[in-house]
Amino acid sequence: MAVGGNALTLADQAGTAEQIESNAAQMAAGISNLCEAGWAVVVVHGNGPQVGHLAIQQEGAVDLVPPQPLYSLNAMSQGQLGSVLVRAIDTIQGPGTAVALISHMIVDPDDPAFQAPTKPIGPFFGEAQAAAMAEQRGWEMREDSGRGFRRMVPSPRPAEMLELSAVKTLLAAGKVVLAAGGGGVAVSRDDRGHYYGVDAVIDKDSAAACLAGSLKAEMMVLVTGVDAVMVDYGTPQARAVHEMPLGLAERYLAEGQFPAGSMGPKIRAAIDFVRASGGTTVITSAERMLEALDPQSRVGTHIVPEQAMSEEAMSVA
Incomplete structure (x- = not known):
């Protein structure tokens, strides 16, 4: 973490x-x-x-x-x-x-x-x-x-x-x-x-991704001030995303959804870890960290390998 x-x-x-x-x-x-x-x-x-x-x-x-x-x-x-x-x-x-x-x-x-x-x-x-x-x-x-x-x-x-x-x-x-x-x-x-x-x-976060990848960790948790990652932040379409397959996370990052001064470094680190290890990255708040480790909880944002994506995430992608 x-x-x-x-x-x-x-x-x-x-x-x-x-x-x-x-x-x-x-x-x-x-x-x-x-x-x-x-x-x-x-x-x-x-x-x-x-x-x-x-x-x-x-x-x-x-x-x-x-x-x-x-x-x-x-x-x-x-x-x-x-x-x-x-x-x-x-x-x-x-x-x-x-x-x-x-x-x-x-x-x-x-x-x-x-x-x-x-x-x-x-x-x-x-x-x-x-x-x-x-x-x-x-x-x-x-x-x-x-x-x-x-x-x-x-x-x-x-x-x-x-x-x-x-x-x-x-x-x-x-x-x-x-x-x-x-x-x-x-x-x-x-x-x-x-x-x-x-x-x-x-x-x-970059250091954590490097270390977690080297350890072949099952999960990397990036603790931040919000419960889940938002897309279209600051607009009427703003919404939390609870699961992002690797390709969708890369697409959002390329589109500028996550600025370098805020969520960008966490998403980049998450992508690096998932690609290197095949594990899952969870981004959430300290208060909901344990709850977010359960992928069925719909708490936090889970960035996962493409083959692990759920039907819900497939429809979003």
Whole structure:
């Protein structure tokens, strides 16, 4: 399952330790429900708000201590949020149930994403403040979802997680595994076989698709703020779609039904996973996550292989 960093620091919150721990407790309850239902669970969490806050702290203390690169901040946020989630899960399921794994994702240094930063991190700013920060710090600031301006950083596609064998071992031992937190620390490999950090923030849904595909997972759950995916959103024809065969999901994406700044990355990640594994992707809210795992429930949106499509979906397609 993949949950956003915004689920740990809500839009109207400052991101204090107490707020993050309270939000993590709610998330842990949903994860525990999956465990009780018999699922083996791997959790990928985002880190956009948290890593952005760390970056601001680094810049603010530049006269006192040397600032650390973005890939190091990704590692810091993995440790921070992993610790909070492990404690929250263990409180419910018992000590030693959950393990947070500092994870590294290989990316292509020639990925076009490095020339066009699109991943928002950190808090929202007004236009004037954003312009001042862009000038003072050299950051690329862009309006995000009509809520203000945020810093934009590169978000390359992940190719492989270095710790995949460790995830498999922990799952076999019955652990709840937190992996690829914040999308994983972006790394590339040089001609000598040395792995070096890359300044980027990998999209957590893309990282989840990469990891879930490698694990041959039965199902990938992308947790979002709505119960199901909508098409024709913002029009009188707006409607929820509860099942999308792979071809229909690709068609909707190509038609622009899912903008890059909202549902687009989730649909792309869903398509990647279903194509690679033959499994099912479910997109739904945290509150209805367990219910949505039942394909007969008509809760959430199920993206499925073509051969798995129902008669209802065939009529829609």
